[in-house]
Amino acid sequence: xxxxxxxxxxxxxxxxxxxxxxxxxLLLTSHRAFALxxxxxxxxxxxxxxxxxxxxxxxISLYVSEARVNTAAHRYIDCTSCHTSKPHETxxxxxxxxxxxKCGTCHSYQYKLHAQSIHGxxxxxxxxxxxxxxxxxxxxxxxxxxxxxxxxxxxxxxxxIAGTCAQCHAQEDLMATFGIVEKVYESxxxxxxxxxxxxxxxxxxxxxxxxxxxxxxxxxxxxxxxxSSPVAGMENLTKTCVSCHPGAGPEFVSGFLGHKEAxxxxxxxxxxxxxxxxxxxxxxxxFGIIVVLLxxxxxxxxxxxxxL
Amino acid sequence: MTTYSGTIPAELARxxxxxxxxxxxxxxxxxxxxxxxxxxxxxxxxxxxxxxxSKWWISVLGGVEPTRLIxxxxxxxxxxxxxxxxxxxxxxxxxxxxxxxxxxxxxxxFILFFQEMAxxxxxxxxxxxxxxxxxxxxxxxxxxxxxxxxxxxTGLVMMFPVVATRFLPGWVLPVALIAHSDESMxxxxxxxxxxxxxxxxxxxxxxxxxxxxxxxxxxxxxxVDHPVEYEKLTGQSVQSKExx
Ligand code: HEM
Ligand code: HEM
Numbered sequence: 001x002x003x004x005x006x007x008x009x010x011x012x013x014x015x016x017x018x019x020x021x022x023x024x025x026l027l028l029t030s031h032r033a034f035a036l037x038x039x040x041x042x043x044x045x046x047x048x049x050x051x052x053x054x055x056x057x058x059x060i061s062l063y064v065s066e067a068r069v070n071t072a073a074h075r076y077i078d079c080t081s082c083h084t085s086k087p088h089e090t091x092x093x094x095x096x097x098x099x100x101x102k103c104g105t106c107h108s109y110q111y112k113l114h115a116q117s118i119h120g121x122x123x124x125x126x127x128x129x130x131x132x133x134x135x136x137x138x139x140x141x142x143x144x145x146x147x148x149x150x151x152x153x154x155x156x157x158x159x160x161i162a163g164t165c166a167q168c169h170a171q172e173d174l175m176a177t178f179g180i181v182e183k184v185y186e187s188x189x190x191x192x193x194x195x196x197x198x199x200x201x202x203x204x205x206x207x208x209x210x211x212x213x214x215x216x217x218x219x220x221x222x223x224x225x226x227x228s229s230p231v232a233g234m235e236n237l238t239k240t241c242v243s244c245h246p247g248a249g250p251e252f253v254s255g256f257l258g259h260k261e262a263x264x265x266x267x268x269x270x271x272x273x274x275x276x277x278x279x280x281x282x283x284x285x286x287f288g289i290i291v292v293l294l295x296x297x298x299x300x301x302x303x304x305x306x307x308l
Numbered sequence: 309m310t311t312y313s314g315t316i317p318a319e320l321a322r323x324x325x326x327x328x329x330x331x332x333x334x335x336x337x338x339x340x341x342x343x344x345x346x347x348x349x350x351x352x353x354x355x356x357x358x359x360x361x362s363k364w365w366i367s368v369l370g371g372v373e374p375t376r377l378i379x380x381x382x383x384x385x386x387x388x389x390x391x392x393x394x395x396x397x398x399x400x401x402x403x404x405x406x407x408x409x410x411x412x413x414x415x416x417x418f419i420l421f422f423q424e425m426a427x428x429x430x431x432x433x434x435x436x437x438x439x440x441x442x443x444x445x446x447x448x449x450x451x452x453x454x455x456x457x458x459x460x461x462t463g464l465v466m467m468f469p470v471v472a473t474r475f476l477p478g479w480v481l482p483v484a485l486i487a488h489s490d491e492s493m494x495x496x497x498x499x500x501x502x503x504x505x506x507x508x509x510x511x512x513x514x515x516x517x518x519x520x521x522x523x524x525x526x527x528x529x530x531x532v533d534h535p536v537e538y539e540k541l542t543g544q545s546v547q548s549k550e551x552x
Binding site: 189192194195196197199201205245246247248249250251253254257260267269270273274277278280281285288289292293294297299301302 | 353355357358362363366367370371372373375376425427428429430466469470473474476477478479480481482483485486487490491493494497498501502505506510511542
């Protein structure tokens, strides 16, 4: 009788334990997303090292990381939506323009804007150093690792955008070949907007300052000499600032150094203030340090802490 | 800063301490010290934004917005201290008929400065005989007259850039940032290197000088640091001697 009760209690315990474990397993694994791979492409392409030899003899990796695909924006889109149902019939191009066109088959709005931007215009003329979809949407330039734009790890998340543009715009040699001599990234990071964005946390309330795309646009970035650029000319630039600084007038905007440094010819007041204050700083502090050093020398000579 | 007219205050003959700062001066200095420290702690990470320490410190404070909020709050405290000081001076001059002559710069300060340098370098045997305020203390005080207005005006321009440029030319914005940024380094290094050194790290005072916090300084110390004032207060003459 007693042993029967004990037995059923023991079974009850085992059962609850098992249920708890199953629940825990489900709980811990539920957040894991799995890519939709209805056609079983990853059976072969999920193997590291799968590659083919390109037309000019180079090895092209055909490995598609399942881990990457699982966290990508397109994880619920089957491989064949992008690759057609006969993927092995079309050779991959590894060409920025055709890749962009592929993205454009679904994202036609963004594609059209981009095609008219300075980056897209140049891309269509065969200049490959400019930004295309994957340069801004995947940290590894991987078509299968496009991150949703509002994820913290996305290259397009506001806090990361400056770094994304800096991949190219902080390369002085590359920019010089296009006649862009201003150090746009450095100067942005020196500005209040840049410092505050870099120091801010990932919370949106911390990221209300301007980053590159707030002033230049996103898919519709224009050359700054294009009159339709949001930073071209006083009128456009004022509109851009006013979007975040209500009531800003022409004087507010004229005080903006852009990416240039102050010089005797450009905002001379700022240039001379810098010289004045640096001179003041150096001379006063040198004076202070000399006095302190002389005092220290004397006190050591008199022996430290020996009173009176 | 009571004006002593040559008579010996009765309590001074008995007490071990000399009253050096009144309660207003101590309160002003306290808030100056607290607000300045907060301003440095919340301003420097913005100036040196790329350094790892700044990033760590900002995350401790909870992000840039809390940091900027503290900077602004402390800035208003500092501005309030200035207003307090101005009222204190006005009230002292108009109502209490004080002269505040002790803090005026005089030709003697230059002489004392060279005497002290001579003393430090060993060219002179005795310490210079300082009055109530020595040249360093006067320098500190007048440095405030330059430093705080510069910091406050440039800071307010950056706080209200749109309002400021409604009646000021646009170039004040970059100028304000540069001036604020550089002047902050000047103030910080001066206070840490010179002010704190001479007030706390000198023999006989180390590790702590209570005068600005309690208002009192020991007679012994006073004799050494401000012999001229001591003589005026007590009528006793003080022999200068070598030593700190
Ligand atoms: C007294 C009134 C002061 C006001 C109104 C003021 C206000 C400001 C403002 C508005 C900024 C711009 C950053 C932001 O918007 O958050 C700033 C930056 C800064 N402040 Fe102040 N501040 C004051 C005093 C001080 C003092 C006493 C110090 C330190 C000695 C200081 C150190 C700094 C530093 C280092 C920066 C960063 C500058 C840079 O980016 O290079 N501030 N302050
Ligand atoms: C951070 C720690 C600070 C300490 C420990 C400190 C300590 C002192 C002490 C002990 C005195 C009295 C000196 C005497 O007996 O004559 C003094 C005076 C004074 N302090 Fe400070 N102070 C500090 C910060 C500041 C700051 C931030 C300011 C202004 C921005 C300031 C401005 C003054 C002025 C104007 C005087 C009166 C003139 C003088 O005696 O030098 N102090 N301080």
